[in-house]
Amino acid sequence: xxxxxxxxxxxxxxxxxxxxxxxxxxxxxxxxxxxxxxxxxxxxxxxxxxxxxxxxxxxxxxxxxxxxxxxxxxxxxxxxxxxxxxxxxxxxxxxxxxxxxxxxxxxxxxxxxxxxxxxxxxxxxxxxxxxxxxxxxxxxxxxxxxxxxxxxxxxxxxxxxxxxxxxxxxxxxxxxxxxxxxxxxxxxxxxxxxxxxxxxxxxxxxxxxxxxxxxxxxxxxxxxxxxxxxxxxxxxxxxxxxxxxxxxxxxxxxxxxxxxxxxxxxxxxxxxxxxxxxxxxxxxxxxxxxxxxxxxxxxxxxxxxxxxxxxxxxxxxxxxxxxxxxxxxxxxxxxxxxxxxxxxxxxxxxxxxxxxxxxxxxxxxxxxxxxxxxxxxxxxxxxxxxxxxxxxxxxxxxxxxxxxxxxxxxxxxx
Numbered sequence: 094x095x096x097x098x099x100x101x102x103x104x105x106x107x108x109x110x111x112x113x114x115x116x117x118x119x120x121x122x123x124x125x126x127x128x129x130x131x132x133x134x135x136x137x138x139x140x141x142x143x144x145x146x147x148x149x150x151x152x153x154x155x156x157x158x159x160x161x162x163x164x165x166x167x168x169x170x171x172x173x174x175x176x177x178x179x180x181x182x183x184x185x186x187x188x189x190x191x192x193x194x195x196x197x198x199x200x201x202x203x204x205x206x207x208x209x210x211x212x213x214x215x216x217x218x219x220x221x222x223x224x225x226x227x228x229x230x231x232x233x234x235x236x237x238x239x240x241x242x243x244x245x246x247x248x249x250x251x252x253x254x255x256x257x258x259x260x261x262x263x264x265x266x267x268x269x270x271x272x273x274x275x276x277x278x279x280x281x282x283x284x285x286x287x288x289x290x291x292x293x294x295x296x297x298x299x300x301x302x303x304x305x306x307x308x309x310x311x312x313x314x315x316x317x318x319x320x321x322x323x324x325x326x327x328x329x330x331x332x333x334x335x336x337x338x339x340x341x342x343x344x345x346x347x348x349x350x351x352x353x354x355x356x357x358x359x360x361x362x363x364x365x366x367x368x369x370x371x372x373x374x375x376x377x378x379x380x381x382x383x384x385x386x387x388x389x390x391x392x393x394x395x396x397x398x399x400x401x402x403x404x405x406x407x408x409x410x411x412x413x414x415x416x417x418x419x420x421x422x423x424x425x426x427x428x429x430x431x432x433x434x435x436x437x438x439x440x441x442x443x444x445x446x447x448x449x450x451x452x453x454x455x456x457x458x459x460x461x462x463x464x465x466x467x468x469x470x471x472x473x474x475x476x477x478x479x480x481x482x483x484x485x486x487x488x489x490x491x492x493x494x495x496x497x498x499x500x501x502x503x504x505x506x507x
Contacts (some may be wrong), residue, residue: 096336097336099334101347101348103333104172104282104330106149107126107435108124115335120428127324132289135290138293140304143324143326144435154172165286166284166286170237170329173284173330174243177332184280186338186339191248192277193248194266194270194275194280195280196266196281196486198253198437199301200437202293257493260330264334264351265356268351279333280332282330282331285435296325302324304322310460312461314461316398316427316462316473318465323434324400324433325433328442348451349503350502352384353385354498355379356499363404366404371414372411373491374410376498376499377416377425377489380501386501388419390485391487393487394484395426395446395450396425398428406469409468409470424456426458426474450483451486455478456478457474458476459473462475463476484504485502488502
């Protein structure tokens with residue numbers, strides 16, 4: 094018998110909203126968080142805009158010695174984990190610490206702080222001057238480590254790094270711990286801090302970053318004919334999951350039910366995507382099969398929607414291939430049009446937007462979709478939110494090199 098897994102808490106740090114409700118207010122009203130960056134001097138870069146966590150102060154969530162010792166991706170992970178745990182009232186659930194699984198993924202992490210400080214010390218005084226915690230500071234795994242320490246959780250723990258699919262893959266790992274009775278609750282998520290000089294320089298060199306510096310809020314334009322690239326952003330999202338019977342027994346508020354998950358690789362190219370969208374289509378088909386669902390059961394799609402022509406067109410073809418005629422009737426929106434591209438955390442921004450759509454009966458818009466790409470001819474909910482009774486949401490994630498994941502979740506039965 095299948096074990097039903099539900100989401101009971103979501104903690105969001107996004108450039109356009111800190112916390113679940115602030116994030117929902119921003120995306121429901123079509124508010125972007127993209128602005129000129131001030132983290133470093135980007136005046137020589139072709140792209141000078143990004144989605145920083147403008148109002149985030151790590152001192153509000155952790156002790157100063159943790160802030161001093163660890164890098165920003167750790168700060169974000171702890172803060173979003175705390176928001177998720179509070180949202181779920183996890184402390185009041187009574188679960189033993191060794192029965193809570195933890196998995197915080199990252200693709201880029203935050204290598205700049207620890208790495209450059211260590212390099213400066215090494216160049217000035219050799220290895221004896223290098224801070225002893227240097228390699229740990231910019232390790233991606235340091236986010237999971239610090240969350241387990243902050244909460245005292247001693248159950249299964251992991252760090253997953255699978256590009257933009259990281260968030261969904263971390264969530265599926267957590268759900269599997271619950272299904273296999275290895276844990277009673279799972280705190281999973283993703284954190285990303287790609288706003289540093291080398292990240293921007295490499296994106297500019299590759300030509301994938303938007304140059305719309307004079308209109309930052311209009312720069313992310315998924316599925317629009319006039320898109321000119323992505324906008325990098327910071328973000329962290331954590332999710333609390335429990336077995337449904339446990340959650341109901343303790344009177345928890347259930348935000349969404351996990352129905353099915355699928356993952357697939359294209360094996361096409363490390364740099365280009367299959368234009369026919371076969372990989373993501375297969376991930377979607379597997380998610381529907383896992384859920385015992387058919388295309389007609391999908392009420393809404395939270396798209397990867399990354400504002401690159403190759404990705405947008407491949408994604409559009411994926412929906413046509415996987416959903417058939419249903420693809421033309423289901424509303425699809427891209428939350429990255431307002432929150433930017435935070436790599437590992439992006440799919441969980443989509444999950445949060447989808448869960449809130451289930452709860453509010455409202456689908457957030459794809460901002461800046463003014464002149465649709467004729468090859469992206471589906472219903473991408475342009476410009477304004479739409480009232481819509483939503484019972485199921487499909488969330489898509491597309492990673493570089495063609496490794497893709499998809500998740501189907503549903504409105505909880507009351």
